[in-house]
Amino acid sequence: MTQADRKRELKAAHRSNQILDAAKTVFVDADFSAVNVEDIASASGLSRATIYQYFASKQEIYTALLLRDLDGMIGGLKRSLIETDSVKNNLFRMTTAYMNFFQDHQEYFRTLSFFYLPGRKEALPPEAAEQVRAKLDEGIATIERAISLGIERQEARPVDARAATLSLWGQWMGCAYLAATGRISLYERTSEQVYANSIDIFLDGLLID
Known part of the structure; x- marks a missing residue:
């Protein structure tokens, strides 16, 4: 694995954890059925498009x-x-x-x-x-x-x-x-x-x- 590949992996892992950290706050405060990807995007400060780059669904x-x-x-x-x-x-x-x-x-x-x-x-x-x-x-x-x-x-x-x-x-x-x-x-x-x-x-x- 090249240094560039390693950096991309680290960036992807960081972004994924950023999304999960934000999602946890949303799921803790609301019932699963009431949460949508827009809520998670808003909590993470990212766009829905960015969320979907890492996760296919809620x-x-x-x-x-x-x-x-x-x-x-x-x-x-x-x-x-x-x-x-x-x-x-x-x-x-x-x-x-x-x-x-x-x-x-x-x-x-x-x-x-x-x-x-x-x-x-x-x-x-x-x-x-x-x-x-x-x-x-x-x-x-x-x-x-x-x-x-x-x-x-x-x-x-x-x-x-x-x-x-x-x-x-x-x-x-x-x-x-x-x-x-x-x-x-x-x-x-x-x-x-x-x-x-x-x-x-x-x-x-x-x-x-």
Whole structure:
């Protein structure tokens, strides 16, 4: 790749992120169905023609936003996995990474991921849904690897690593959505306390004394 090609790539990546940053503010403030490309163009300070150079539709912009946020979350999980460390330490770091992602991106759980919620008429197009599923699978595989290593080293009971992973993932998502909707306060707990309690209880059942 020539220096000129590299500069073009960097410029394109910068412009794409500029559009996504603007789109996020629009999607957070309005229902998906009410947003149009003109709104995103106005928020970004770019023309509609420029927007369409990078994204074919509003749906494509929305999907790119989901994938970008998921990249951040999955990246945090992957960085938390140190294969030479204990399963306890790895899962604590992963729980912290997920909690930090939630605290920094509460709009993801409140607004951007509404397609996941039950009872909605809207759904992601099949291709977009597959892209999101593939990203989520990367995160789930990272957690499963940590648990599998713990089982191999006899730090953890010989449970079904996949089942344990999905159980922990479900706890994390439940905590995030409870906090995002303000329901955790009903139980007189902060989100940090709920995450800490959930991982402690999970590890009590997983680890070998």
